[in-house]
Amino acid sequence: MSEARRSGIRFEEVTVAYDGTVVLDGFDLTVEPGEVMALLGPSGSGKTTALRAVAGFVRPAAGRVLIGDRDVTGLPPHARDVGMVVQSYALFPHMRVADNVAFGLKARRTPRGEIAARVAEALEMVGMADYARRHPRELSGGQQQRVAIARALAVRPGVLLLDEPLSALDARLRSGMLAELDRLHRELPDVSVLYVTHDQVEALTLADRVAVMDRARLREVGTPEQLYRAPRRTFTADFVGAANLLPVVGAPGGTVRFGDARLKVASPAPSAGAEATLCVRPHRITLGEEAANVLRGTVTAVQWRGATHRVAVEVAGREVVAELPETAEPPAVGAEVPLSFAVRDGVLVDD
Numbered sequence: 416m417s418e419a420r421r422s423g424i425r426f427e428e429v430t431v432a433y434d435g436t437v438v439l440d441g442f443d444l445t446v447e448p449g450e451v452m453a454l455l456g457p458s459g460s461g462k463t464t465a466l467r468a469v470a471g472f473v474r475p476a477a478g479r480v481l482i483g484d485r486d487v488t489g490l491p492p493h494a495r496d497v498g499m500v501v502q503s504y505a506l507f508p509h510m511r512v513a514d515n516v517a518f519g520l521k522a523r524r525t526p527r528g529e530i531a532a533r534v535a536e537a538l539e540m541v542g543m544a545d546y547a548r549r550h551p552r553e554l555s556g557g558q559q560q561r562v563a564i565a566r567a568l569a570v571r572p573g574v575l576l577l578d579e580p581l582s583a584l585d586a587r588l589r590s591g592m593l594a595e596l597d598r599l600h601r602e603l604p605d606v607s608v609l610y611v612t613h614d615q616v617e618a619l620t621l622a623d624r625v626a627v628m629d630r631a632r633l634r635e636v637g638t639p640e641q642l643y644r645a646p647r648r649t650f651t652a653d654f655v656g657a658a659n660l661l662p663v664v665g666a667p668g669g670t671v672r673f674g675d676a677r678l679k680v681a682s683p684a685p686s687a688g689a690e691a692t693l694c695v696r697p698h699r700i701t702l703g704e705e706a707a708n709v710l711r712g713t714v715t716a717v718q719w720r721g722a723t724h725r726v727a728v729e730v731a732g733r734e735v736v737a738e739l740p741e742t743a744e745p746p747a748v749g750a751e752v753p754l755s756f757a758v759r760d761g762v763l764v765d766d
């Protein structure tokens with residue numbers, strides 16, 4: 416008989432309410448065994464609540480949560496086989512590092528002889544083997560976070576839950592830890608990871624797929640490339656990367672009209688006369704008429720941003736932003752300019 420599956424998470428129509436207010440609404444999502452899924456969304460959108468429903472700290476009003484093959488909806492947290500790391504680390508201050516990491520193992524009645532080896536292994540994984548005898552107050556924020564990760568990994572969970580694990584760290588430490596989390600996951604290829612963040616760079620860097628949340632609901636799920644290159648919804652286009660969102664109208668021949676311009680787009684065009692929203696990423700727009708779709712307008716602002724010039728152009732009463740590679744001669748405010756973008760870089764999104 417094959418061993419029961421321990422990895423993978425399934426949310427089935429999970430609804431959570433606090434005092435009658437729904438904060439997670441019919442949430443449906445599958446995280447495959449070994450997959451890293453980021454939950455990305457603005458503050459208050461329900462990300463942490465979804466994570467806590469997997470950990471067992473909130474009880475859904477409706478729906479089911481499965482970990483691997485097991486329905487865990489009614490199980491207490493300690494019976495769920497998950498490791499969890501929260502943004503505040505939540506290490507026990509009076510315990511040494513090794514005892515913090517051993518905590519979950521003791522709670523699970525792991526044989527004494529095995530505990531020392533598992534603690535050493537977990538500390539080794541996060542590069543903290545030399546710090547076993549220190550107390551948390553003797554560690555930097557980044558080191559404390561590593562210990563918190565070691566503590567979560569020591570129980571060898573099938574599922575690892577990370578709630579904004581890097582948000583308390585400064586920018587440089589954060590990018591170092593991001594690379595390290597990536598390496599850790601390659602060492603633990605069977606562990607499913609659910610990673611809560613409101614930072615799109617973290618989500619796009621680390622995740623195999625990203626689930627975008629807004630106001631208690633799942634809006635869109637896809638690989639980072641899908642969400643970035645071909646978002647299906649206005650919210651995703653706007654939240655994941657910068658976007659020009661232009662109101663267009665379906666025109667004959669599978670094109671759309673924006674002001675005077677007739678544009679070809681990558682998505683199936685709406686029927687003639689139907690309104691739609693076109694998403695074009697600013698850095699996919701070039702100055703000049705080289706690409707298939709050309710817009711003409713008046714430059715209203717130019718900002719130098721180091722590697723790029725951000726040029727705003729008024730076209731048909733709307734501001735269109737182009738992020739151009741830094742140039743010695745950006746266009747002047749007031750100049751009439753053509754902008755263009757390729758067919759593949761225009762996608763229609765739903766509201």
Ligand SMILES: Nc1ncnc2c1ncn2[C@@H]1O[C@H](COP(=O)(O)OP(=O)(O)OP(=O)(O)O)[C@@H](O)[C@H]1O
Nearest residue numbers: 433434438456457458459460461462463464465613
């Ligand atoms: N224990 C609680 N009691 C009442 N309301 C709560 C409780 N926990 C969370 N909420 C509310 O539920 C909603 C969703 O919260 P949640 O923490 O899941 O959002 P989030 O997307 O993780 O936000 P953030 O990025 O700010 O952490 C918020 O409106 C929050 O105020």
